[in-house]
Amino acid sequence: MNTKPWADQLFNAMINTDRPAAAVLIEQIIAQGMAPECLITDILDPALVRLGRLWGRDSVSLAQTFVAAKIAEDVLLRCVPTERATAPHNTxxxxxxxxxxxxxxxxxxxxxxxxxxxxxxxxxxxxxxxxxxxxxxxxxxxxxxxxxxxxxxxxxxxxxxxxxxxxxxxxxxxxxxxxxxxxxxxxxxxxxxxxxxxxxxxxxxxxxxxxxxxxxxxxxxx
Ligand code: B12
Incomplete structure (x- = not known):
């Protein structure tokens, strides 16, 4: 599965501070069968890393970063697994x-x-x-x-x-x-x-x- 276009779309929603668009995108991706863990590592992580590089060059504002963080929280809450992948060992x-x-x-x-x-x-x-x-x-x-x-x-x-x-x-x-x-x-x-x-x-x-x-x-x- 080529996840880069989705990571790019999520990144765009972040820099446009468009939280609703990000929410719609996440639902679309999940509807296509992507596992929540992969959504975090293959889509959310790269979008945030890309944002971080821009911030390092002073190309995004703190406000954009703040909304991006809110979007990331939304993604996280949406991806919290409802079932455990393995039996709990409770360590x-x-x-x-x-x-x-x-x-x-x-x-x-x-x-x-x-x-x-x-x-x-x-x-x-x-x-x-x-x-x-x-x-x-x-x-x-x-x-x-x-x-x-x-x-x-x-x-x-x-x-x-x-x-x-x-x-x-x-x-x-x-x-x-x-x-x-x-x-x-x-x-x-x-x-x-x-x-x-x-x-x-x-x-x-x-x-x-x-x-x-x-x-x-x-x-x-x-
Ligand atoms: C989002 C963000 C914010 C958000 C944070 C929102 C939030 N609720 O988390 C807000 C806007 C609040 C913020 C504030 C600030 N930030 Co900031 N922020 C970022 C940004 C863009 C992304 C960080 C992030 O969330 N990455 C995504 C996550 C998923 O990745 P990760 O953190 O690497 O985590 C993964 C792994 O590292 C690992 N991992 C993480 N923790 C642990 C722990 C263990 C035990 C293990 C094993 C693994 C592990 O697993 C994670 C998941 O895969 C980075 C840029 C960057 N390149 O990192 C700057 C950055 C970290 N921030 C920076 C700065 C300067 C600040 C502020 C001082 C800005 C200001 N002027 O106020 C404040 C300081 C706040 C503070 N005292 O902590 C600098 C730090 C510079 C430096 N060299 O130290 C960065 C690098 C931006 C930059 N290039 O200038 N920030």
């Missing part, structure tokens, strides 16, 4: 945007994919201080926390979470997944902030969490 995992970061879309997509893959997701939302990640992980018995950051400045706040995990003697037992657009442009940031692993988009997040969970429990790699 707890904690996710959130790190302190000072309010780019919620990527994190929410990650949450949708993890829930669909059977995880018990504890989503702490935006602007989450390191203590809250660690306290929640201990409370629910999670072996992995996932911190999302979209900006270079906020990504560096993840270092504080790494330091806290180590200071509490949890290194090795509580793994730190990191992600967000900035890690895709600057892969060296993963090591700089002390991350144990990352993936470029939500389609790889289930496998990453399983790998880190197995490492934390000293099990053979899945």
């Amino acid at each position: 707890p995992v904690v996710i959130g945007n790190i302190e000072d970061d309010f780019h919620s879309l990527g994190r929410r997509i990650v949450g949708v994919f993890l829930r669909a893959a059977g995880w018990e997701v504890h989503d702490l939302g935006n602007d989450v201080p390191p203590e809250q990640f660690v306290d929640k992980a201990l409370e629910v018995g999670a072996s992995v926390v996932g911190a999302s950051a979209m900006m270079q400045t906020t990504a560096l706040n993840i270092r504080k979470l790494r330091d806290l995990i180590d200071a509490r003697g949890l290194q090795g037992r509580l793994k730190l997944a990191v992600g967000g657009a900035v890690f895709n442009w600057r892969p060296d940031l993963v090591a700089e902030v002390g991350g144990d692993g990352t993936v470029q988009n939500a389609s790889g997040v289930d496998a990453l969490m399983h790998r880190l969970q197995a490492e934390a429990k000293g099990e053979p790699k899945p």
Whole structure:
């Protein structure tokens, strides 16, 4: 299935701040039989990345970006799977945007994919201080926390979470997944902030969490 024309149409609706047109388009795409997960990775993600490039060149306004984010939220809510792809295993995992970061879309997509893959997701939302990640992980018995950051400045706040995990003697037992657009442009940031692993988009997040969970429990790699 060639999805590029649809990604282009969604992008056009975004820069025209035409939320109703985007809603109609999404219904048309779903009616043609596209799986919701593919709609996110093959249509929404590329449209947002393209928008982000334009913003980097100062070619779109904050208002256009804001409506684009609303459209992306609409797509996300429409694509939340009503049935799980696999039987739930209910392993707890904690996710959130790190302190000072309010780019919620990527994190929410990650949450949708993890829930669909059977995880018990504890989503702490935006602007989450390191203590809250660690306290929640201990409370629910999670072996992995996932911190999302979209900006270079906020990504560096993840270092504080790494330091806290180590200071509490949890290194090795509580793994730190990191992600967000900035890690895709600057892969060296993963090591700089002390991350144990990352993936470029939500389609790889289930496998990453399983790998880190197995490492934390000293099990053979899945
Ligand atoms: C949409 C957007 C916004 C929206 C956010 C709306 C929302 N509810 O999320 C709004 C308008 C609010 C916004 C605000 C700002 N933004 Co902004 N924003 C963007 C934009 C265009 C897209 C980000 C996005 O949603 N991408 C789509 C998602 C789906 O992709 P993703 O985030 O990469 O997520 C995927 C993967 O990374 C991965 N993933 C994500 N998280 C995690 C976590 C884990 C654990 C794992 C494993 C994987 C994973 O899976 C996701 C799904 O596939 C980017 C441009 C870009 N190129 O990224 C700028 C961008 C990130 N923003 C930027 C800036 C500067 C700002 C503002 C400071 C602007 C301002 N002047 O106020 C504020 C700051 C807000 C803050 N403190 O956080 C800059 C950052 C520059 C830098 N180098 O650090 C960017 C790069 C734009 C630019 N080129 O200048 N923004």
